[in-house]
Amino acid sequence: MxxxxxxxxxxxxxxxxxxxxxxxxxxxxxxxxxxxxxxxxxxxxxxxxxxxxxxxxxxxxxxxxxxxxxDIVLFHPILRKLVNESNGVFLSVQELVDGKTVELQVELFKISRQYRSIIRACLENLQDELTKLKDDSKNELQNYITIFYSIECIWHLCEILFIDVMPANLVLPQVLEWVRFHFPEHERNAANMLSEDIIGLEKNSEYWNTVLGALLQGRIHLVRSLLKQHSSSDSSTFRLIDQILRAMPTFNSSTGASINEYNMQWRHWTIDIQSKIDAGLFNSEQHLDLITRLIVGQEQAWIEIQDHCDVWYAYLVGWLFFTEPTVKSFELGQFAKKVITKLNMNNHLKQLDKVLLAALDFDIFQVIQEIQNMYDNGWFVSHLTDLLYHCGKLGDLQKDLPEFSPDKLRESFILDYGVTLMGHQSLWQVGLTYLDNCPSNGLQVIELLLPRIFINSEAKAQKIIREAKNRDLNNVVHSICKIQGMQSMRRGRLGNALSWALKSQDGPFTSFLADKFLHDYIRRGKLSSVDLLDNLGSGMLVSDRLIFLGKYYEFHKLYQSGEYRDAASLLISLLASKIIPKYFWCVLLIESIPLLESGDLVFSSNDTFTIIHCLEEKKDLPELKDKIEILRLAAARNLSRALIAEAEVTE
Structure with a gap:
């Protein structure tokens, strides 16, 4: 398959x-x-x-x-919280765009950070749950942690490169923060060491690893603090390296300084360091010598430090920090490829590496293609693509791909993700909100999927019907009501079945159920579901048979309450109508006998003639064989009484 x-x-x-x-x-x-x-x-x-x-x-x-x-990763109980929370953010994006906010780019950047905070919270929940487990399911949770760590890492980089607005297009400060955020162990180690506040920290086996790690992440203040805790910190060599690090130029666009001025300061600073290296001022301290050679970008020094970096992109950012501090965002790709080649990793790139490389190379289309391969069932690609679409980044792809449509690409991912959620028994309503935001095909897909949702309770059926009505999907409403009505009928719940038939406004099905009610009355001599029949109202207009059932119930109620004149009037109306089922004529005619024999005259002569006419018309019915003579006699007596009473009134 x-x-x-x-x-x-x-x-x-x-x-x-x-x-x-x-x-x-x-x-x-x-x-x-x-x-x-x-x-x-x-x-x-x-x-x-x-x-x-x-x-x-x-x-x-x-x-x-x-x-x-x-296997749907998102259906795991912990990840369902991610689905629900991200849905709220997704809907806020659509409202934001529809509202035509002036500072749209700034707001979308905030939205991106909200998405990342949701991913981070999900990772924390997964890690908390991992500590509680002791069986094989730990492997499953560990896989989820790996997946969503990669997602958060990629999203963060895409946020920096494609969503955030960088002054003068200087991207290195944000990329440094990205590496620091995802590799915080050096900062943690440094904090633990410095909290001891003792001289001679170099005795700690992780001391120099931490110093070099902090250096490659541009944490100069940490490097200086750690070096000051060295037992030789008062020596001339250590004081000199501290002076060098303190004098390191930093670029600040708010001061009005130009990039050229900063580059000149940087060049003078590195030339000065190189002269000190050439003078052999750091030969006595191997680690300090390595630090200075790294700062000036010496090739051999960066070869020596290769094994110190866990991943190539941490190495890349450290190398750029000391060799290309004013690197532009569009230059990152070429430098990334150089580093990967230098580290001999071209044939060893994992999925995460491929996505990050595509992002650094500003190949958004390749980024989207690569993240499709991530096993998260479309959550990542649909939300990120939607955000990039509203940021206007997908529109640039049309220049290189003439047949490319940003609208269709965005909708295809959201549609797939919405369909995935529709397959879950409790997330299907969340899936609807995504399909609602697919203008081309969303409504048609909803119309196809809603009737196919597994219904295990009437409450769920009501929810589905409500969602269908909100979208004017009357065919869906009709179909679900018909199915629910048939199921209720098979279970012998005629009243419930009729209620569903009324909701669907299904005339033939309503007539069929009304016949069931009438046959049940003939068999049992008692009408069922009287509460429903008592509140039919205008709903009985769905079919003639239901009108008859409703009117007959009204006759029955009047008769039982002793309102014989009104009951007789309603009975004559029914006999004169053309909506009486053939099998029910006998019942109506027989039920006229007590009224004909009533002590009070309730039928006029015309009413009696109507009964006699119906009696003669239906005299061949087998059901009337034993009652025909009684009916004729009762009608004759009532006619006699009615004619005498009417004659007296005339006189």
């Missing part, structure tokens, strides 16, 4: 082993199940030339059906 996350990706083929002997012998077939499952079962392939006969694999033993479903 083949699965491909996106058309632009290479196909990823996954093989599943079906542990079933019958499947192995006969072959298999698969059927899609809503929304994201495949049912696999034993199946013998047949063709038109074979004889139509039972398969020789058929037997009385039970057969197995296997349900296959893609």
């Amino acid at each position: 083949e699965f491909s996350k996106h058309p632009e990706m290479d196909k990823q083929i996954t093989t599943f082993l079906i542990p079933n002997d019958l499947c192995k012998r006969s072959g298999i077939a698969g059927t899609w199940l809503p929304l994201d499952q495949i049912a696999v079962y034993a199946y013998e392939q047949r063709n038109v030339h074979q004889k139509d006969e039972p398969s020789h694999f058929a037997s009385n033993s039970a057969s197995s059906i296997f349900h296959l479903r893609q």
